[in-house]
Amino acid sequence: MDEKIKKWLLLVSLFTIALLMTACGSGSGNGQSSAAKTIKIGFFAPETGPEAADGTSAYNAAKLAVEQINAGGGINGAKLELVNYDDQLDTKQAVSIAQKLTTKDGVVAVVSGSYSGPTRAAAPIFQQAKMPMISAYAVHPAIPRTGDYIFQLGLSGIVEGAAAAEVAKNELHAKNVAILAIDNDFGHTLVQGFTQRAGQIGLKVQEPNWFHFGDTEFTPVLTKIKNSGADVLFMPAYAAEGSQIIRRIHDMGLKIQPLGTEGLDSTTQFLEVAGKDANGLVIVTDFNRDSKEQVVKDFIKAYKERYGHEPDMVAASTYDAFYVLAEAVRKSGTTPDKIREGIASIKDFQAVSKINGFDGIRQANKPVAVQQVKDGTFRYFGEITDPTIITPPVN
Amino acid sequence: MSVRKREFDLYVEGRYRSCTTGLALSYSLGAESTVFLQQMVNGITIGSLYSLVALGLTMVYGIMRVLDIANAGAYTLGAYLGVLAYARTHSIIIALLAGAGGAAITGYLFQRAIYTPIKKMADPIVPLVASIGLFIVMEDLFRLIAGPYTITFPVHLPLNRLTLGPVVITGTQAVILLISAFLFLLLWILLNKTKIGLAWQATAQDTETAMAMGINTRSVVAFAFILGYIFAALAGILVAIHYNAVFPTMGDIPSYKMLAIVVLGGLGNPLGAVVASIVVGLAEAFVAGYIGSFLPTDAIAFLALIILLLVRPQGLLASGGEVR
Structure with a gap:
């Protein structure tokens, strides 16, 4: 009997470990790669847990944007690399992710594909580390008010x-x-x-x-x-x-x-x-599906082809956040400070939504x-x- | 003359006044009692849904003294198997059978391979921890296999809105009430009018004595688990149809809320679980309808539990033998 129990416990625990490994595997970056030719961008979203659907949409859009930017030759010859984390819609997770992103992952900027709660919790850490973060769709007005490195792309x-x-x-x-x-x-x-x-x-x-x-x-x-x-x-x-x-x-x-x-x-x-x-x-x-803009039509088509379902607002906003970031890098440079300046100076930028620019406290001005x-x-x-x-x- | 006219004016005014206040009063009373009845229907429906989920948990506890959180996993499993079968066959009967069958096998395996062995060797808290682990593993498996997005369960219920005077019973509410009533009746007959029910009660009261009396307690325990998981799966399918949604974390709230309900009803007491569910459903409906959200909806069940433990520590339906 005891043998049988042990076997079962072993099986169950191995199984659990295997699951945990698959769950965590996506979190780690690829370590050191050729620093000159890649620009690492941090990303987090609630990819598991109660809002896994939105988190997955955001992550899918992030992957699509990075692939498309790289397929188009990258930014001034450098490729983007996504360092992805799952915050499980948990503020504690978001804090530890922010700490990892700012201390050991070697990223130069971050996109939050998460909700207001985790994004608010993570923002002060990025601010302190002087690392620009774009919140893709979180609505809380306190987020951009955290400090001069924190931008809110979604509608307030x-x-x-x-x-x-x-x-x-x-x-x-x-x-x-x-x-x-x-x-x-x-x-x-x-x-x-x-x-x-x-x-x-x-x-x-x-x-x-x-x-x-x-x-x-x-x-x-x-x-x-x-x-x-x-x-x-x-x-x-x-x-x-x-x-x-x-x-x-x-x-x-x-x-x-x-x-x-x-x-x-x-x-x-x-x-x-x-x-x-x-x-x-x-x-x-934020998302006008009937827009006449080519970028909107292309985004909807590419997302649908790649993932088999219609994109949602969360995906559209996350996609835009990467394009805003890419534009900032292209214009200003690849260090966190330069990227911050680049984002702040964006004007009349047509992504999936039309971004008129960011105001003095880094909130996007865009049509509803x-x-x-x-x-x-x-x-x-x-x-x-x-x-x-x-x-x-x-x- | 002018005085008389004045009196008359006053008289008319007074009459008019009392008349309108009377009207307003009866109107407001009427509207109020209509809303009250409507909230009553709403609360009983919510409670019926809860009781279907709570019954599985309480049956398993009653026979084995294990608080089986993984029962909420069977609820989600039932919904997924049901929607899968329904998508293939478009038969709700086959969907129910598929959900029930899958849950029955899972319940049997869990009981045989995990709970019975663990319970023999360890502290009562260990099976509880194991069940939480099982639930988490199940939930992550659902997400890995079926994906994070909500799957719809588009069964069109055959009933339209029923209007009983001023009270409206929606089609889904009627179906939930009917199916729950049917399942309660079935369970009651099974537990009280059959030999299996007798063996079940004997095993629940004292497993060793029951064994000594020649009852095959192993089978009874297995049967209780299987039935408990089948109930959870049927509840999962019904809830999934009601909300037109199947998703990996749908068992989250039942996993803890049912604990409060099952304790409220007296652990292991199926009738108590049903009564407690209806009480909690009514409380939620009246709080939402009259007070507003002063605390999370799910907290109401726990608040009810705290009040009960203070006022009636012997349980909601205390009659000696039933409450253990």
Whole structure:
């Protein structure tokens, strides 16, 4: 009997070790390679854990961008090399990853393909090490305020929320807006932007209802909203929770126009789950799929060919972060300080989204895409370019 | 004259006032009680889903005194096997059978190869730690094999919205309530009206005495594990259809929330688990509907547990023999 147990324990532990090794294997860089001809870029995203889908999308986009840049001859003859880490959506992991990237990996700049929480936790370490970091899509306004090496490429949550308020008032003709938002950095920032703008333009907004990451049952809170007389529901949520909210709205026969944010901007994670119930939904996001720009068409085509599904906002923003970085290196040089200067001086740069430039506290100024779901796909609904809305607040 | 007119005005005004307040009152009472009933339906549905998941865990505990976190892995496994079978055959029956079959084999293997041997040699905490390890391994395997993206489970439920007066029961809610009720009934008959159920109860109460009475306790333990895992898998499939989503970490929340529910219901007591699930479901619905999110939804189950332990340490359904 004892022998049998030992055999089993051995088997199980070997198996676990094997798994751990495959999980960690992707984290290590290739050690020392010819330093003159490669430029190492650090990257982290939640590639496993509860948001593995977004993390994988971001990582896929990062790989695609690096491959394409290298296939096009690299940057001034040097090739990019990706040093990838999985933060598991865990702030503690993000901190130790930042320490590794700044001390032993020999990278010159970093892209965060992660959420606000891990990105905020990692940012001070990059700042202290004077290593430029571009946050690809995290929305929290504190991220670029960490210091002069930290850039925010994704829309600031404040801007995105304000744009949503504008859409609610002028496009959806809202009279009375209910809010159902996720209770974290992402949700609070968007709600703050929304309610501030709503106050300025005289839009009636109810007290927000909050839900929690991982919640699945929204019938109770929607019953409450149903009885509140709201005609538009502003719902800053991620795809998993957002798709369930949309499904329940439909199930319950609620007559309310849902208005989402970039958190729902995913075909695989949101549209497929919400199905036809998503038709009519309007979202504010970074990614305009119907853009006439060649770079957008090429990106969508290349991503689809390579990975077999439509790219989402997370992928588009991460892809852009690498192109912004490449442009900065091309213009200014390969040391962290030069790259920082290069990013700060970017103006009117057409990536998948159009980047007007970075402001004094390193927040990107760019238009907000407004998309509507029609026949199960995100389609152009509008674009907000009004500088009074899209200029992120600097105080 | 003018005085009388004034009185009349007052009279009319007063009547008008009382009339409108009366109307407003009855209207608000009506709307309030409608919302209350609606939240009740919502809560019972949520609770039914929880109870399906909790039953697997409590059955395994009842027979073996192992808190088997890996049961939540069987929940995810069931959903994946179900969606795989459904994609191939478009038959929900085959999907349920595939999920149940896969989970049954897994349950049997875990029990034979891991829990029974470990339990013989070690502290009760060791099987718990082993089960957490198993759960993590299962979850990572799902992600490695099926990928991180959500897979949809597009079964169209045959029922439309039911409107019972002002209360709305959605199609999915009705299906969940019906299937749960059916499975509870099945389990109750099995445990209380059959020989297997008798052997099960005897083994749960005292394995050695049961063995001495000629009960094949090895088979009973194996049967409990298999059934517990089948319940988890069926719950996983039902939940996956309800949310149209199968993903590697779908067992995360059940893995710890069910612990609170199972303890709340009296460890190892299936009826208690069902009652506790409904209590927690109702609490979540009313908190979300009336109070808002003052604390994470998942914390409500644990809050209920703390309150119960303070007020009724003997458990929710305390009647001597059942609660151990």
